[in-house]
Amino acid sequence: MQKKYLIGVDLGTSSTKSALFTINGKKIAEFSVSVPIYYPQPGIVEQNDQDFYDTAAQTIQKIIQDSGIDPREIAAIAFDSQMAGIGMIDEHFQPAARFDSWLDMRCKPYIDLMDRDAGELVTRITGCPPTCDHGSKILWWKNEQPQIYQNTAKYVIPGVYVAGRMAGLKAEDAFIDYTYIHFSGFADNEKMCWSEELCSRFGIDRSKLPRIVNPWDVIGEVTDESAKKFGLAPGTIIAAGAGDTAANALGAGIVRPGMLLDVAGTASVLAGCTDQYAPDVKNRALLSMRSIIPGLWNPLAYIGGGGIALSWFKEQFYNTNRGKSLPDDESLYAEMLAATKNVTPGCEGLLFSPHLGGRICPSSAAMRGAWIGASWSHTQAHFFRAILESVAYEYAYYLEILRALLPNLTFSEARVVGGGAKGDLWNQIKADVLAVPYQRLQGKEFGSWGIAMVAGKAAGVIENLAEFAIQTSSLSGNPFQPIEQNIKIYHPIIQKYIHMENMLNSYFNQNI
Template identity: 65%
Template sequence: MQKKYLIGVDLGTSSTKAALYQIDGKLISDASVEVPLYYPKPGVVDQENEDFYTSAAQVVRRCIEPSAVDPRSIAAIAFDSQMAGIGLIDEDFKPVARFDSWLDMRCQPYIERMGKEAGDRITQLTGCPPTCDHGPKMLWWKNEQPDIYQRTAKFVVPGPYVAGRLAGLKAEQAFIDHTYIHFSGFSDGRNGVWSDELCDQFELDKSKLPKIIDPCVVIGEVLERPAREFGLAPGTLIAAGAGDTAANALGAGIVHPGMLFDVAGTAAVLAGCTNKFVADIKNRALITMRSVIPGLWNPLAYIGGGGIALRWFRDQFYNRAHGVSLPITDEDLYTQMISLVETIAPGSEGLFFSPHLGGRICPSSPDMRGAWLGVSWSHTQAHFTRAILESIAYEYAYYLKILKESQPELVLVEARVVGGGARSEVWNQIKADILNVPYRRLKGNEFGAWGAAMIAGKAAGLINDLASHAEHTAILNGSPFNPSKENHALYTPLIEKYIRLEETLNQFYRS
């Protein structure tokens, strides 16, 4: 039977999504299901590893069963997943503890320790400054839960865990693909290997780390029992997959140096595309992820609550009367709010907003909080709304300033934006004006699953040139939002003011 279909599965923090595609990118069917997060005590956030597996089985079945697609015609499957949390398995590939979520802050003392003892060296080698990711978490388990650490054969992330279960792998066959390893705290990211130097310095048992492989490697075939659970044909190929940000970038066609990728969601993420590894030792703001495409890198940074800031303002200020929240109706309040923004001149008449209501992520400053600066009698809700939108773009401009300083020869060609915020024409134009880069929207909304599916297709030999395939299947939606020279000239000094504002706030909250 001709193999002409691919499946991509996105294992997110709060939901699992799957999509069934033709090789040319045509979506046949998709499905999603929520995945629970557990909060057993303050500061602790974890998940059940089994939930990743069962939710993946559920959504894959939901894709295949109503589609009339013969499972035997599905060539391969691949998973992308959340990136900064870590799981622990024993010799038989069974979990020895709940999955340690990226939202869990038990490891904070070990973030501080790694930063103090070897922060610059970790940044130089991994491409990522010490943060809440695998490294500090593994040290927490080693020092705070030594019995569980001893029973741990390998540390794994969700995508490879589910793929390994499908293929019946043992612990010695556990893997991680190279798009995750900047978050490991113990890698040599430039060379795609584990760092003996860092493992020795922090006395981490290197044998507990999985092998590092390319995303497009076939790691096995679907066994009989998992095939029944997923509705797949036994023998279906399984590719290694990638981290969710890497898969999304691939799905959006971010395959050439100078392209930008803006994920305008709950977190506001801006990723670049370069052909050089960047280690931001000076600022510890940029995180450099290896792309799925060989020879490319994605320097990125993000605002933890970028998208939530606008919702917070809507709920706490815009949609209130006499201190009482009004009902949320079917009417799109965001559209109302942003329509008012168009009446306000660029720069919000001197009003600035700092969007770090829960602490700054890049660079790490967990004690920082949000702030308004420059409030005057003339400012209205429209000014405050516009200042929120501008603050995200100012923060992005700070990231790009660092990127340009490290790679002055890099020419930025366009930004592609996805997520809920991409729907706002006003916000896209503000970003284009501040960053001085054309903004483009894309058709579709499930770029991670398509990125994973393309990886599966490459692994199965159905896609020859992955970069070209990604480029041609990422369909642009509408005309570009071209930057206004006049508005960019107005914004240029305001960007520098915003950067100084953040430096001042950082010092204030650290004191």
């Protein structure tokens, strides 16, 4: 039977989403369900690997039923998943403990330990500074829960758990694809192998670390038992998959050096595309993630609550005294943006620091938000525009670091996705601050399509992932071109913003 379809599944923190596509990228069906998050104690955030498995089965079965297709026509399936959390399996490929979420901060003492003992070394070898990721979490389990550590055969991420269970793998077959290994704490990212130096330094048993594979490697096929639970045909190919950010970058067509991806969502993420490995040892702000495309890298950094800052302002300072007849969010944002258009670039000297819950890149948990430079002339619209501009200034800081690491890199365009991509004014501000054309994309399922393409390569129905990603990424309207006059206004303000953030970091971290 001819293979006509691909399935991409996104195993997110709060939901699992499955999507069915034709091989040329047309979406046929999608379905998502929420995934439980558990908070057993303050500071502890856990999930169940079995929940990922069950919700994947539920959503896959639903899209197949809704589409009415013959499951035998599905060429392959692949999973992307949240990246910085880590799970544990025993020798029977069953959970040895609950999944340790990226939101869980009990590992902080071991972040500090890694940073004190070998922070520069970890950053140089893994491409990521010590943070709340696999490395610090594994050390926590090793030292705080030695019995569970001993019972753990392999450490795995959610996509591996689901794919491995579907394929009936044994623990010795566990894997991790290379888009996750910057978060591992113990991998030589450039050589794509486990670092003997780092594992030895921190006393990690390398036998508990899974084999490193390519995203499109076939890790197995759907078993007869799994076929019944998922509604798939036995023997359907399962690809290794990739991290959710890497899948989004591929789905958005970020496959050529100099391209940028702006994920304007709850977190504000800016990822580049380069053909060189350039770890940010000096600033420890950029994370050097491997692109799904061989030979390319996606250095990235993000604001933990960039998008949340807008809704926070709306609720606390704009959506007040309106009685019971409150307009919807879209109307409120449109109203706020309309007022902001009359504010000149630079907000007449008003600057905002968007790190209301601490700074992520570089890590500074003590930092908080701030407005600097307020005067009698500033209106509500100035304060809102200052938030919009702050995200662009933070992005400019990331690009300044990237330019210093790779002086010959030229930025050609930024592609923007997420809820914030709808705002014309915000896109124009970012284009002006970064001096890069800003292009919206059609659709919103970039992660599930990106990982579905990986499944297509595994099945042999897609040959060149980079070219195919460019061909199937649909642009929405004309790009927002940088305005030369605004570039000149913003250029000196970027340096003021960077100086302000350095001062705020010192202020919030001083011991009084």
